[in-house]
Amino acid sequence: MSAPVDLAALDSMNAGGTRMEQSSARQREQLSREALRQAISSLSPADMLRLHKKAKFFSPGTGMEPADLLQEAIARTLQESDGRNCPADVSVPVFLGNAMRSIADGERDKARRIVSLDQDSAASTITATDGRTPEDAVAAVQQLDQIWAQLEHRFADDPQAIAVMLGLAEECTADEIKEIEPMSQHEYEAARKRVRRELERLSHRGLKQ
Amino acid sequence: MNENRKNFERLTRALVDDIDRLSDIEVFQETKEDYRDVETVVAAAKASIEKGIIAAGKQRLQLARDGLRGVSTNMSFNVRSISSVVKKQLIDQFSNHDAQLKGRLTMAARNSSGGIDDIDSLLEDLYDLGLIDEEGNML
Numbered sequence: 001m002s003a004p005v006d007l008a009a010l011d012s013m014n015a016g017g018t019r020m021e022q023s024s025a026r027q028r029e030q031l032s033r034e035a036l037r038q039a040i041s042s043l044s045p046a047d048m049l050r051l052h053k054k055a056k057f058f059s060p061g062t063g064m065e066p067a068d069l070l071q072e073a074i075a076r077t078l079q080e081s082d083g084r085n086c087p088a089d090v091s092v093p094v095f096l097g098n099a100m101r102s103i104a105d106g107e108r109d110k111a112r113r114i115v116s117l118d119q120d121s122a123a124s125t126i127t128a129t130d131g132r133t134p135e136d137a138v139a140a141v142q143q144l145d146q147i148w149a150q151l152e153h154r155f156a157d158d159p160q161a162i163a164v165m166l167g168l169a170e171e172c173t174a175d176e177i178k179e180i181e182p183m184s185q186h187e188y189e190a191a192r193k194r195v196r197r198e199l200e201r202l203s204h205r206g207l208k209q
Numbered sequence: 210m211n212e213n214r215k216n217f218e219r220l221t222r223a224l225v226d227d228i229d230r231l232s233d234i235e236v237f238q239e240t241k242e243d244y245r246d247v248e249t250v251v252a253a254a255k256a257s258i259e260k261g262i263i264a265a266g267k268q269r270l271q272l273a274r275d276g277l278r279g280v281s282t283n284m285s286f287n288v289r290s291i292s293s294v295v296k297k298q299l300i301d302q303f304s305n306h307d308a309q310l311k312g313r314l315t316m317a318a319r320n321s322s323g324g325i326d327d328i329d330s331l332l333e334d335l336y337d338l339g340l341i342d343e344e345g346n347m348l
Contacts, residue, residue, distance in 0.1 A: 037265075040258060046233035048254035049240050049247075053228050055257075057221045061214060067257045074261025079268050094229055101222070108214060141211070148213040168223040169216035196224045201243065 031086045037078055039092045047093045054097040056203045060147055062107035063140035066203075073099040108144075111137040147202050154198055160191040161198075168195075291345040296328060299345055303335065 031039065043051070055066035062069065077086070077099050086095045114137035155161040163181030172180070178188055231239070240247045291299075335341045342348055 037262060040262065043258065044233070045251045046236045048251055048258065049236045050228050050231070051258070052250060052254040054225055057225055057228070060217070067253065070254070070257040071261040071264065074258055075264035075268065078262065078265030091229070097225055097229070101225070105218070112211070144211070144217050145213045148217055165220060169220045171219055192224070192227065196227055197239070199221070199224065
């Protein structure tokens with residue numbers, strides 16, 4: 001598990017006594033940009049691997065490589081208005097995971113809009129400002145359909161995994177899922193892990209190596 | 210929203226928390242199952258992180274440069290748009306009533322490398338004091 005950021009250590013990184021004297025409740029609650037940058041630079045190898053996994057999780061349907069999604073999340077986070085947008089009691093991997101999810105949601109919306117515009121257009125000449133063509137957008141949208149179909153196919157003979165997969169997609173609780181498909185807590189956790197691991201394997205090609 | 214997209218997003222949202230709950234050992238084990246060479250994956254993730262930090266730094270530097278350029282442009286634009294003839298007339302008019310200013314301008318004239326900047330700087334001061342307008346007219 002990733003530990004929350006050590007506030008005392010981060011405060012000591014802030015240069016100059018003046019800034020420390022000005023430390024307010026707001027500064028206590030949220031990291032300064034410099035503290036956030038330091039925290040990101042100091043991520044442990046295990047936390048880097050967690051971010052790698054999350055990037056793979058969120059990149060499908062965006063048209064972005066997982067590595068690019070992770071890079072973009074960090075760049076945008078550090079560019080934010082005053083950089084004081086990361087709550088100090090939230091671990092950096094969790095915060096960056098949320099940032100990646102938010103970017104991914106936006107990119108999927110963008111891909112969907114490009115596809116819609118292209119379908120409405122007589123000529124297939126639409127190109128997004130980021131250079132994405134309608135073909136790229138269609139491929140991104142189709143990727144989610146393909147992954148979902150592959151998941152259903154993979155677990156066709158695994159009723160517990162299918163129950164977890166469809167149940168979570170319907171925002172059911174663990175108890176509700178176990179009621180639909182009777183299984184013990186241990187079996188539920190094992191099925192949940194199978195779904196997550198398969199989703200990780202199917203989701204993109206991983207970071208460029 | 211497309212049904213598969215909705216399902217996918219809800220599923221990943223639910224399962225991503227499981228990644229945070231994994232112990233460090235479990236994270237390494239799973240990565241080894243997927244890639245065998247864990248160190249290479251760590252290095253790739255680290256490279257992405259560093260690129261993100263560098264990209265943010267470059268963006269902030271560019272914003273700072275744009276800001277400085279904007280300030281500089283705003284400050285010097287009016288002075289540079291004034292013709293040298295008008296500048297000379299203005300300097301003459303003000304320096305005739307100010308011996309100290311006249312002395313500074315004489316020094317500026319002797320120093321060819323810094324003379325123009327010195328005069329422009331004086332005109333900016335006059336503008337800031339409200340003694341001339343944007344076109345160099347005395348107020």
